Amino acid sequence: MTRIDFSGYRDVLRTPGAPWFTIAGWVGRFPRGTLNLGIILLVQAATGSFALAGAVAATYIVGIAVAGPLWSRLMDRRGQRPILLIAAGTLVVSSTALVGAVLGESPVGFWFVLSFLAGAVSTDVGPAVRARWSSLVPGDRRHSAFALESIADESVYVIAPPIVTLAAAIWAPQIGIAVVVVVGALGMIWLGLLHRSQPPLVRASERRVRLLPPAGILPVTVAWVGVGAMFGSFDVTSVAWAERAGSPWLAGIMMAALAVGNTVGALVYGAMRPRASLRVRWLVGSALLAVAALALPFAADTPLALLASAVVGLLIGPVLVAGYALVESRADRERVTELLAYPSLGLGAGIPLGSTFAGVGLDAAGPVLGFTVMAASCVATLVLGATGELLLSARPAKVPVRVP
Template sequence: MSPRTVLRPLLRPLLGPYARLFTVPGSAWFSLAGWVARLPLPMLGLGAVLLVEGESGSYALAGAVSGTLALAASVGGPQWSRVMDRRGQGTVLRVAMAAYLVTGLAFVAVVVADAPRWSWFLLAALTGASVPNIGALVRARWAALLEDAERRQTAFAFESVVDEVVFVVGPPLVTVLGTMIAPAAGFTTGIVLGTAGGLWLARQRDTEPVPVQAPAGGGSLRRAALGPAVLVVCAAYLGVGTVFGAMDVVVVGFAEAVGQPALAGLALALYAGGSLVAGLAYGVARLPGTLAARFVGTAVAFGVAAQGLWLVSSLPLLVGAGFLAGLAVAPVLVSGASLVESRVPRAALTEALSWTNTGLTLGVTAGSALAGAAVDAWGAQAAFAVPAVAAAAAGLIGLAGAPLLRRVPEPAARVDGPVGG
């Protein structure tokens, strides 16, 4: 009996629902285009560090410039999404990609030419502000195409896995390009890939959500995009993002401290692998309870799972604790996206999803900075306190926000009604 014959009955219940997603016309193409367009997400920050440090010799300057780009992207993404909700993705995405390409290449040019430092920060900010939140655009397409809430959960879980793959592929790619070819190569490749993927996505007009005109003043849609459920998810995602940013720094520092720096990549890969496995399983699970209860439950599970990091004193313990913590990542991200999708009208959905990603981005930025300071001050082993405390905070935020999540907006205040169950 072949391994394929044995495994097929075991894998069909897990992978079958994902295969059925792509029976929807055009879904495979917009998801693939979204994957290409998202590749620069981890490439730009690291690429900016490699570029600026390579040209200036200063890691402090490189970190400041990279942080400027990330903060600008976290603010600019929801603004692009708001316009796309009103005007449609295709037209606005073309404008965003043109701005992204021009400002990104201009940033590379001023750094390589050793232009005044203020121009580095200005163009880093403009490049970041030009980046639309591609993940939100893709999820909004799934929400518009799938009527069934369980299938939307499966689609959101698939996109969470895509995000994991992006963050597995992107950093090694940009590192190889930036160190083996030229400091500018990684960042420039990210800009080109992002532009190509974004323009490819923009061409797929048949699957984009139908734009909804905002009412006079647009105040109700702005309130919907930042309603109680969205704010609670954003706040919890801030803690989740802090764990992401901190883990990258602390794991590398710990591996170096125990004399095995090459194994840092393995530990981080298993951490991401745990999230990938859990994301696939959660996407097809049919769980009891409301979406709000699932989000609170997964947030608490995320907070509890990461407490094993306090016990890390060797690489084997790090691998085990990291994999366990990783298992809780995708469920909280998928349940948060599903909850937001169920509480926000289609006319504000892309913007709302972008705000949740802003919470993650700000958390990653804060986590990296806090973890770096903790490693310097306490040592790498003690610095695992940063992701452990941040994860606990995410769980506590979910619990504290539970009363707000029980308040379902009145249909009249939702502009065009709910999009989920």
């Protein structure tokens, strides 16, 4: 029988320096959590097109995903401190340039270039914090530590989206963007200065030039194309659903509903002590998520969409925690930060697919098609993950792959 024990959170937070780098990492997540929403609001206000707004915002996420493993590799080799300090500065400069281009009515193609660059020159602090946990806590407590990080990920979505949407409604979209960028940059600087908890550098004798991840990382990375498509379609659909309801500020509430569900799901899952393997937990969670998401299109034009979003969030939390834990368990010790960034690569590949398809559907028929794309994305997560694990199990025995 599965036990639920919340003491694991207390134990990991007693790790020296853990409360401080956890808080700093949480603050540093603000741009990743909501800058794409700010871009959607900015571009939609300037052009009136959800499809264009979703595409420009997705390009930002693609930039993060493509450059993420490279930034994380640099952290493994050079240390987190210099990389995070550089990223804080480039985040401010690149996001300011993007806002200026949209407000200045420069050519639309230039918006995509700047959006991609804004993502590419920024770094995701999530792998940096998870690498600290991996270095500091024993294996039997990483389950709770990674759940804590998923809670940090999603609590940002509870707080930041309402701030961005309210700022856009009261003042202007660029004000919301400015708030999250400044807060995020301060968090990156703070995390970079907390050098005592940083994982040790890889010594020169240990360095091996390997550009591709181990095979065991690929099922999660590919499956999270579906997770990214779900998030991408959800962001743009939330804005359209709120506008259809006549209250644009409800977009932030809907995003918070999914994030609250995600936070609760990750919190409870992190307190569980299941006996099943990480692989089984991940696939079962993906199956439950796919089934629940099928209800979304039926609630598209009703207030029940808020409840349906919360239920999907409740189930995506365990999927994210189990996925990160599975990747960490299969990662080479000298590449932990880098390999923990690969799921974000899958997310980044999926977000433009989800936001683009949902944007086209929203322009044509409203929220019902947007939520349909979201449901299909959750089903794709299960199909891609199960197929990847099946192919991994079928690999020749002479190729060693750790499969927890």
